[in-house]
Amino acid sequence: MPIDRFARPALIVVDMQNDFVRVGAPLEVPAARATIPAHQALIAACRDASAPVIYTRFIAGPQRTLVWEWSPQHAPPVCCCWPGFRRFYPDAGRELDCAAVIDELAPQPGDPIVDKYGYGAFHRTNLADVLRAHAVQSLLVTGTVTQICVEETARGGFDHGYPTTIVSDAVSSYLPDLHAATLKSFALKFGWVSPAADIIAALCR
Numbered sequence: 776m777p778i779d780r781f782a783r784p785a786l787i788v789v790d791m792q793n794d795f796v797r798v799g800a801p802l803e804v805p806a807a808r809a810t811i812p813a814h815q816a817l818i819a820a821c822r823d824a825s826a827p828v829i830y831t832r833f834i835a836g837p838q839r840t841l842v843w844e845w846s847p848q849h850a851p852p853v854c855c856c857w858p859g860f861r862r863f864y865p866d867a868g869r870e871l872d873c874a875a876v877i878d879e880l881a882p883q884p885g886d887p888i889v890d891k892y893g894y895g896a897f898h899r900t901n902l903a904d905v906l907r908a909h910a911v912q913s914l915l916v917t918g919t920v921t922q923i924c925v926e927e928t929a930r931g932g933f934d935h936g937y938p939t940t941i942v943s944d945a946v947s948s949y950l951p952d953l954h955a956a957t958l959k960s961f962a963l964k965f966g967w968v969s970p971a972a973d974i975i976a977a978l979c980r
Contacts, residue, residue, distance in 0.1 A: 780938040780967055781977045785827045785911040786817060787896060787932075789918025789925050791880050792832055794855050794873040796919070797864035801848040801855040801873075806947035806954075807919040811879050813945040813971040814917055818880065820975040827909045829887045830876050831896045833924060834858060840892055858890075895927035903935060913938040915974060917945035922953040930965055939966035942974060 791814065794800045796807045821828050835842060835849035836857035848855040854873070861870040867878070882888055887905045889896055896902050906914075914932040916939060918925050925946050932939035941961055948954035962968040 778938050780913055780940055781974070782938070783826075783910055783912035784821070784824075784915050784978070785829055785906060785909060785913075786821045786915045786917065787902075787928060788814065788818070788828065788830045788876070788880060789896065789916060789928050790831055790833045790920070791877055791918050792856065792873070793862070793864060793867075793871050793875055793877055795833075796877050797871070798866035799864060800862075801853050802846060804919045804947050804949050806949070810917070810919075810945045810947050811877075813942065814880050816975060817915070817917065817942060817945060817971045820978045821915075822883075824978045826978065827887065827905075827911065828882070829889060829902070829905060830880075830882050831889045831891055831902075831918070831924070831928065832856075832858075832874055832876065833894075834874060834890050834892055836860075842893065891924075893927075894924045895931045896924070897928065897931035897935060906935075906937070911937070913940070915940050915942055917942045919947045921946045921948040922950065922957040926957050926961065929961060933965045940974065941966065941968050942971050943968050944970045 843849045854860045858874040862873045889902045914937045916929045958968045
C-alpha cells in the first residue's frame with residue numbers, strides 16, 4: 776500500500792523566534808522573514824483541517840551548553856535565546872522576549888510548545904509524547920535554520936517512522952548553498968520536499 780504522507784499530519788514550526796527572525800537579531804536569518812506568509816497560510820490550513828500546530832523553541836541559556844562553542848552569541852552579555860531575556864528589535868519597535876516565537880506566528884492557547892537545548896526537536900524533549908497524544912501519523916516541517924535545526928528535526932521524524940515533508944518555501948537559511956543541498960539530500964533519502972501551496976491543496980482534499 777502506498778504511503779500517505781499527509782495522513783493525520785502535524786505541523787512542526789521550528790525555531791521561528793525573535794532572536795533568529797527579527798531585524799538586528801544576534802543570530803538573524805534575514806531569509807526567515809520571507810517565509811512568514813507561507814507559514815501563515817500553512818498554519819491556517821492546518822487549523823482548518825484540525826491538524827495540530829506544534830512550535831519548537833531553541834533554548835540556549837542561562838546554563839552553558841555545547842552549542843555556545845559555535846554560537847558565542849548565546850553567552851553573556853548578548854544572551855541569545857535565553858527565555859525571559861528582553862531585547863529591542865528595530866523592526867518591532869519595542870523590547871520582546873528574545874526566545875519567544877515571533878508575533879506574526881504566535882501560538883494559540885493549547886498549541887504545544889517544545890523547548891529544546893540542541894538542534895533536533897526529538898532529542899531529549901517531549902515531542903514524541905506530544906505526537907502520540909495527538910495520534911499523529913505524518914509530519915510537516917517548517918522554520919529555520921534549514922541545514923541545522925530544521926534538518927535535524929525532519930530527520931528525527933524519519934527516524935521515528937513518520938512520513939515527513941519539509942515545506943520548501945517555509946524554511947530558511949543564511950547560507951543558500953547549504954539550504955539547497957539540505958533540501959536535495961532530504962528528498963533523496965529521508966522524505967519529501969514540497970511548497971506550501973501543494974500541501975495546502977492536499978489538506979483541503
